[in-house]
Amino acid sequence: xxxxxxxxxxxxxxxxxxxxxxxxxxxxxxxxxxxxxxxxxxxxxxxxxxxxxxxxxxxxxxxxxxxxxxxxxxxxxxxxxxxxxxxxxxxxxxxxxxxxxxxxxxxxxxxxxxxxxxxxxxxxxxxxxxxxxxxxxxxxxxxxxxxxxxxxxxxxxxxxxxxxxxxxxxxxxxxxxxxxxxxxxxxxxxxxxxxxxxxxxxxxxxxxxxxxxxxxxxxxxxxxxxxxxxxxxxxxxxxxxxxxxxxxxxxxxxxxxxxxxxxxxxxxxxxxxxxxxxxxxxxxxxxxxxxxxxxxxxxxxxxxxxxxxxxxxxxxxxxxxxxxxxxxxxxxxxxxxxxxxxxxxxxxxxxxxxxxxxxxxxxxxxxxxxxxxxxxxxxxxxxxx
Amino acid sequence: xxxxxxxxxxxxxxxxxxxxxxxxxxxxxxxxxxxxxxxxxxxxxxxxxxxxxxxxxxxxxxxxxxxxxxxxxxxxxxxxxxxxxxxxxxxxxxxxxxxxxxxxxxxxxxxxxxxxxxxxxxxxxxxxxxxxxxxxxxxxxxxxxxxxxxxxxxxxxxxxxxxxxxxxxxxxxxxxxxxxxxxxxxxxxxxxxxxxxxxxxxxxxxxxxxxxxxxxxxxxxxxxxxxxxxxxxxxxxxxxxxxxxxxxxxxxxxxxxxxxxxxxxxxxxxxxxxxxxxxxxxxxxxxxxxxxxxxxxxxxxxxxxxxxxxxxxxxxxxxxxxxxxxxxxxxxxxxxxxxxxxxxxxxxxxxxxxxxxxxxxxxxxxxxxxxxxxxxxxxxxxxxxxxxxxxxxxxxxxxxxxxxxxxxxxxxxxxxxxxxxxxxxxxxxxxxxxxxxxxxxxxxxxxxxxxxxxxxxxxxxxxxxxxxxxxxxxxxxxxxxxxxxxxxxxxxxxxxxxxxxxxxxxxxxxxxxxxxxxxxxxxx
Numbered sequence: 067x068x069x070x071x072x073x074x075x076x077x078x079x080x081x082x083x084x085x086x087x088x089x090x091x092x093x094x095x096x097x098x099x100x101x102x103x104x105x106x107x108x109x110x111x112x113x114x115x116x117x118x119x120x121x122x123x124x125x126x127x128x129x130x131x132x133x134x135x136x137x138x139x140x141x142x143x144x145x146x147x148x149x150x151x152x153x154x155x156x157x158x159x160x161x162x163x164x165x166x167x168x169x170x171x172x173x174x175x176x177x178x179x180x181x182x183x184x185x186x187x188x189x190x191x192x193x194x195x196x197x198x199x200x201x202x203x204x205x206x207x208x209x210x211x212x213x214x215x216x217x218x219x220x221x222x223x224x225x226x227x228x229x230x231x232x233x234x235x236x237x238x239x240x241x242x243x244x245x246x247x248x249x250x251x252x253x254x255x256x257x258x259x260x261x262x263x264x265x266x267x268x269x270x271x272x273x274x275x276x277x278x279x280x281x282x283x284x285x286x287x288x289x290x291x292x293x294x295x296x297x298x299x300x301x302x303x304x305x306x307x308x309x310x311x312x313x314x315x316x317x318x319x320x321x322x323x324x325x326x327x328x329x330x331x332x333x334x335x336x337x338x339x340x341x342x343x344x345x346x347x348x349x350x351x352x353x354x355x356x357x358x359x360x361x362x363x364x365x366x367x368x369x370x371x372x373x374x375x376x377x378x379x380x381x382x383x384x385x386x387x388x389x390x391x392x393x394x395x396x397x398x399x400x401x402x403x404x405x406x407x408x409x410x411x412x413x414x415x416x417x418x419x420x421x422x423x424x425x426x427x428x429x430x431x432x433x434x435x436x437x438x439x440x441x442x443x444x445x446x447x448x449x450x451x
Numbered sequence: 452x453x454x455x456x457x458x459x460x461x462x463x464x465x466x467x468x469x470x471x472x473x474x475x476x477x478x479x480x481x482x483x484x485x486x487x488x489x490x491x492x493x494x495x496x497x498x499x500x501x502x503x504x505x506x507x508x509x510x511x512x513x514x515x516x517x518x519x520x521x522x523x524x525x526x527x528x529x530x531x532x533x534x535x536x537x538x539x540x541x542x543x544x545x546x547x548x549x550x551x552x553x554x555x556x557x558x559x560x561x562x563x564x565x566x567x568x569x570x571x572x573x574x575x576x577x578x579x580x581x582x583x584x585x586x587x588x589x590x591x592x593x594x595x596x597x598x599x600x601x602x603x604x605x606x607x608x609x610x611x612x613x614x615x616x617x618x619x620x621x622x623x624x625x626x627x628x629x630x631x632x633x634x635x636x637x638x639x640x641x642x643x644x645x646x647x648x649x650x651x652x653x654x655x656x657x658x659x660x661x662x663x664x665x666x667x668x669x670x671x672x673x674x675x676x677x678x679x680x681x682x683x684x685x686x687x688x689x690x691x692x693x694x695x696x697x698x699x700x701x702x703x704x705x706x707x708x709x710x711x712x713x714x715x716x717x718x719x720x721x722x723x724x725x726x727x728x729x730x731x732x733x734x735x736x737x738x739x740x741x742x743x744x745x746x747x748x749x750x751x752x753x754x755x756x757x758x759x760x761x762x763x764x765x766x767x768x769x770x771x772x773x774x775x776x777x778x779x780x781x782x783x784x785x786x787x788x789x790x791x792x793x794x795x796x797x798x799x800x801x802x803x804x805x806x807x808x809x810x811x812x813x814x815x816x817x818x819x820x821x822x823x824x825x826x827x828x829x830x831x832x833x834x835x836x837x838x839x840x841x842x843x844x845x846x847x848x849x850x851x852x853x854x855x856x857x858x859x860x861x862x863x864x865x866x867x868x869x870x871x872x873x874x875x876x877x878x879x880x881x882x883x884x885x886x887x888x889x890x891x892x893x894x895x896x897x898x899x900x901x902x903x904x905x906x907x908x909x910x911x912x913x914x915x916x917x918x919x920x921x922x923x924x925x926x927x928x929x930x931x932x933x934x935x936x937x938x939x940x941x942x943x944x945x946x947x948x949x950x951x952x953x954x955x956x957x958x959x960x961x962x963x964x965x966x967x968x969x970x971x972x973x974x975x
Contacts, residue, residue: 183496186490186496186680187495187496187680188680189493189679189680189681191491192487192490192491259677259702259705260561260563260702260730261560261561261562261563261675261702262561263560263561266591269592290730291597292565292596292597292598292599292600292601292604293593293594293596293597293599293600294593294597296592296593296596296597297591297592297593297594297596297597300592300593300616301592314600345702345704345705346705346706347704347705347706348704349797349798376561376675376677377681378559378675378677378678378679378681378682378685379677379678379679380493380677380678380679380680380682380707380710380711381491381492381493381679381707381708382493382677382679382705382706382707382708383677383679385706385707386677403559403560403561403648405648405650406559406648406649406650406681406685407648407649407650407681407684407685407688408679408680408681408684408685409681411679411680412679431560431590
């Protein structure tokens with residue numbers, strides 16, 4: 067407890083004193099009723115209307131609406147190949163910009179400016195974009211390359227280096243099997259801000275694991291958002307995976323605990339825990355998330371904490387990642403919605419600053435559109451090879 | 452954490468000090484900083500370029516180089532331009548002459564459409580309308596259920612004839628809903644559609660079909676404040692694919708700077724109509740261009756801070772503590788008050804965040820990031836181990852009391868000692884700072900009267916009933932202030948005036964000195 071600390075606290079308290087008076091002034095102007103903190107959500111048991119219609123909408127995978135018929139998910143290995151063209155859609159400004167650059171006979175300063183611009187518009191951030199441009203410029207100048215094929219190869223190399231090829235990108239899902247003690251399942255905790263696609267990711271990941279022949283239990287620890295547990299249950303039912311859920315508004319930590327305990331008792335290989343979306347600025351909710359992890363660890367170590375980031379997210383993604391990493395020690399990133407026009411360049415900064423690799427990418431609304439992240443293939447996709 | 456724009460600019464101008472006048476090159480340097488600041492706030496690059504060019508024009512026209520404080524001038528110009536673009540066209544919802552009024556929501560997946568439908572319903576309901584939600588998101592698993600739950604929470608009707616999860620025709624649902632609404636006398640229809648990507652032609656066509664089927668009076672494009680450079684592409688795709696009339700910005704309660712708002716307003720030219728800033732259905736408001744401008748520039752946001760304070764502080768308790776602290780009666784500022792205030796601050800967010808919202812704290816970022824919040828827990832534990840009497844008066848803490856407290860809190864006695872001495876020191880400091888801030892800061896215009904009214908009330912607070920009255924009196928007192936008492940009449944009366952006052956708010960120099968890193972090195 068050093069003096070600086072006290073100083074800050076003292077300031078904080080003094081500021082509050084001033085703020086209170088400010089609030090009084092403000093209050094006068096607007097005669098609003100006082101806000102109530104987090105009103106109790108009426109627990110509305112929703113009708114399980116979805117069970118009748120668990121057919122996925124994707125053509126080719128559609129079965130008859132027969133609840134006993136389970137989907138057979140596609141093996142993950144073949145996925146990225148199939149999904150690669152989605153990375154290189156017609157909307158892809160990056161690929162177009164790079165192609166333009168390389169198509170030119172002479173590369174002048176204006177071209178380099180355009181190039182940097184193109185990188186910035188993929189949310190790469192000003193710093194990394196400038197660095198990459200400088201690095202590329204130097205290499206081309208030193209090697210004296212004017213040939214567009216060679217330039218293309220160098221660009222590819224630099225981009226791959228930027229997304230970092232040599233990191234462990236496997237999703238750790240194996241638990242501990244100790245002959246002396248009880249076996250515990252691997253636990254994957256999925257976290258992120260609202261609306262990035264956590265529940266969908268959990269659902270898709272469950273399919274991947276089922277395809278690998280693993281037994282999976284889902285934990286619907288999103289007890290806040292309306293019908294989130296139903297959404298997860300629908301995903302689980304499609305592949306015949308049990309979903310452990312609590313009442314709406316229940317303590318998410320208790321739901322997570324029950325799910326992991328159920329996984330352990332049934333001898334499952336993996337338990338996937340979906341959490342409620344929370345903005346990283348909400349201290350209370352972040353503490354809640356820390357608790358979820360701590361409580362799970364009473365039974366089994368959390369083998370993987372996946373942060374779900376939306377590819378459209380801008381520079382705020384870095385702040386999000388940093389805050390979540392502080393609270394739950396994120397071990398991997400899932401980049402979703404990459405099939406849109408956004409390129410998710412923010413992960414480069416996240417990867418660089420926090421050392422947390424991108425492990426999975428979401429490339430569409432289809433049930434099997436989740437693929438392992440592979441830097442080389444990803445870059446090829448972006449470059450439109 | 453990035454530096455705020457004003458910090459960056461002052462750093463740029465510091466190197467220019469002594470030159471007297473700004474050259475064109477200096478202005479270019481400044482504009483470069485502005486460019487980076489805007490890009491880091493996720494304003495789209497093309498918009499940044501246009502914008503910076505416009506600023507350059509204006510800066511030259513106004514002959515900034517001769518001004519005394521060019522940094523502030525430039526920030527002012529930037530701010531004004533921002534507000535102009537963001538608030539260029541403000542308008543309210545258009546209601547149909549012949550009900551029902553139909554509002555359609557469209558946007559990317561996860562932008563917050565379904566939640567927004569509920570918020571809009573609550574807002575409309577409060578204005579005397581009878582809205583009905585229409586579940587036309589039949590794509591995402593259980594989106595229909597979610598809408599039904601949201602409708603129940605909002606206390607409005609929901610029309611959801613299809614189970615969703617990929618089953619049913621959203622166009623048909625939307626078409627039927629109009630008849631249902633007429634039949635059940637709902638005057639506003641809010642059509643929630645599935646999230647879709649700008650590049651998905653099939654789904655865009657579906658959205659256009661829904662639009663054609665119901666002919667909505669307003670199509671609102673719902674966009675997440677966290678969206679990056681892609682905002683413009685997406686907005687354009689929706690504009691050409693579906694066509695929208697207004698924009699709603701969601702998740703503003705995060706700390707994203709929301710440059711997308713600027714990009715969309717500039718490129719598409721459609722007004723931003725609403726802002727949604729919380730998870731509760733009531734967290735929904737009209738869009739305030741001036742606040743958004745401050746946010747994009749990261750100019751320290753006193754208004755947001757005040758708003759947060761309003762939400763999280765127990766006004767009466769804090770006011771009592773404040774008046775004690777400022778020496779305006781009510782006894783001495785004790786550990787209990789200290790604890791209360793400290794917890795109040797923590798409710799507003801992590802300390803570094805709260806401080807970050809104060810203007811001029813940019814140079815403190817490093818120290819702020821180094822704050823260890825867990826030591827606050829320890830302080831709380833120690834205070835919690837004290838009796839009320841001890842908390843009120845630390846001077847009664849003798850050796851045996853201290854050792855008991857240490858045991859209770861699970862710390863060493865030395866830590867308790869440390870806390871007590873530090874608290875006494877800090878109290879002195881807080882008193883002087885509090886005094887300064889009320890004298891020099893925005894409090895100058897109002898600092899006196901509120902606690903004074905409080906004091907009057909305190910004289911009669913013997914029994915609870917009267918205390919209640921006193922509280923009412925103190926709350927009511929500032930409503931009708933006598934200008935002659937408070938001098939000059941420069942007290943802000945309205946929110947707008949307060950906002951004006953807050954804009955000029957700077958920490959008083961003494962306090963900045965307190966915070967100066969140099970003053971606290973040695974004992975570390």
